[in-house]
Amino acid sequence: MPYREAKVENTAILNNHNYVIPLSKIQRAGRGWAPEKVLDVDAQVTRFTFKVPRSSDLDEVYRFYLNQIKQADTNVIFECNSRSCGSSNAWANNFFNDYRLYGADDNQSLIVLQNNQLYYVMYINRRGAGDVMVRIDQVSPIVGAMINPFFEQQLSVLEIPKIRRFIEDKVAGERYFAVVTADAGSPVESFEKASAYIDEVKLGLGQRLKTGIEFINLGRSDLETYGESKITFIKR
Helix, strand or coil, X not given: CCCCCCEEEEEEEEEEEEEEEECCCEEEECCEEXXXXXXXEEEEEEEEEEEECCCCCHHHHHHHHHHHHHCCCCXXXXXXXXXXXXXXXXXXXXXXXXXXXXXXXXXXXXXXXXXXXXEEEEEEEECCCCCEEEEEEEEEECCCCCCCCCCCEEEECCCHHHHHHHHHHCCCCCXXXXXXXCCCCCHHHHHHHHHHHHHHHHHHHHHHHHCCEEEEEEECCCHHHHCCCEEEEEEC
């Protein structure tokens, strides 16, 4: 239920979506931004974004939506407020990919809750124009999600911090093929787009982390197997 006079800016349902649940403040990670501690899950994600009038009390709006979530018998597993959350700009533009969530660092709050089957991630901030933005993601992990058994990991090629974490966690000496896909219409344009993705990933990884990785550009070939705009790691 929206807060009084709140407008629903958008809703979305994402199926079989790789979702990063934040469990710490956001900070620099290589050339990007990411929480140091996260939980990666394959999930169905139901997303709500609300815009609340500028006359509203920020704390009251926060309590209103938090109380609704807590009715689902949840436990808080991470919470931060104000500057302890890190950069609001990074949360808005690098983590949630929604510039509308950006506001002063002092005004932001983030809370992550869990019950037996669901996670809830709520971020709230007051924008420079005065209105309050509320983002709530309901994350339902997919039990036994299927993935090709030959794949060590498959991620969005745009999520450089997550790719870095995967490579940093690999056993020393392990070598991988990294298959990259893209769909830009024609085969040539798709190949060029995937090539640009590979350049960005290499830049984000740096010389040390990209050692032992052989990148393969598939363009838009075999999207049914590898997905669109994905990087798929296969052990060599």
